[in-house]
Amino acid sequence: MTGPSGRRYLVTGAAGRIGRAAAHLLAARGASVVTQDQAGDVDVLADLAGTDLSAVVAQAEAAGPLDGVVLAHGTYPNLPVAEMTVAEWDRVFAVNVRAVMLITRELFTRWVARGTPGAIVVISSGAARSARAGGGHYCSSKAAVEMFTQVSAIEGGPHGIRVNAVAPGLVLDEVIRPDTPDVPDYFAQTLAATPLRRTGDPADIAEACEFLLSDRSSWTTGAVVDVSGGSHTGRPHLPLTRDLT
Structure with a gap:
């Protein structure tokens, strides 16, 4: 067995664009998927900021043990530190870190x-290594989350448990390209800083989540996979010049 067919997964944050896509893809490829979110078109297991998350996992395993989880929940306000x-x-x-730790600990x-064995995929962000105003x-x-992923990979490895993270760039419901009106x-600024220009x-x-859950990545753990169109690489939108003065 190399893919999700016949396996059972929990996807948190499944009303969000990434969690929803991951849940639908896993289900389409034959997995049994249990979903969690606070609202939306999925079953609401819990508010991850204030719930006994052992109960969340127990409920997710009510119909059978889990083989893996995609931790796609998150909150991303934008506010200056001074305010x-x-x-x-x-x-x-509480949402972005503690809930990841508690679900990981329970699994x-x-x-x-x-x-x-088991597999955990945590949705990180390019923001983990790229500071921006309002993102303190x-x-x-x-x-x-990225450091926790690596520590968990060390501790889980001897037990056949793999823990990896995916760090997306800017992901939207509709893909935007430079010619989008x-x-x-x-x-526009983000596109200029993205080598693949979308x-x-x-x-x-x-797709990255499914790969990291599957046996195709059986020797991959503790990885942070950037799926960003290259926006994590630096500042590709700067002009080229020999004049450095």
């Missing part, structure tokens, strides 16, 4: 007790 309250900071870390406990809490939370300035499609990220 940020402690509650706003804590909310971002580790169950998989180790059963002696079965969000960028920091995603940097924490009426592109907002922020998107925004991401949710399916781009879903």
Whole structure:
């Protein structure tokens, strides 16, 4: 068995564009998928900021043990540090980091007790390694997620548990290219800084998640896979010149 067919997965944040795409792709390829979100077109298991997440996993396993999870939930407010309250900071870390840790801990406990392997894919962000104004809490939370991914990979590896992350660039419901009319300035600047000159499609990220859950990546753990059209590489939109003065 190399793909998701016959396996059982939990996808958190499944009402969001990335979580929804991942859940649909896994199901289309034969997996049994349990979904979680606070609202939307999926079953609501819990608010990940304030719930006993062992109960979330137990509910997800009610019809059978999980083989893996895509942790696609997240919150991404934009606020200057000088205006940020402690509650706003804590909310971002509760959802983006603590919930990842708690679900990972619960799955580790169950998989180790059963002696079965498992795979975890965490949705990070290019913001983990690319600071931007207003992202003090969000960028920091995603940097924490990437380090947690690597620590978890070290601890899970001897038990056959793989933990990887996917770091998307700008992903929209509709792909935007340079010739797309009426592109907002922020998107235009992002396109200029993206070597492949388009925004991401949710399916781009879903494909990466499916690969990292599958046996095709059986020797991959602790990886952060950038699926960003190349926007993580630097500043490709700067003009070329020999005049450096």
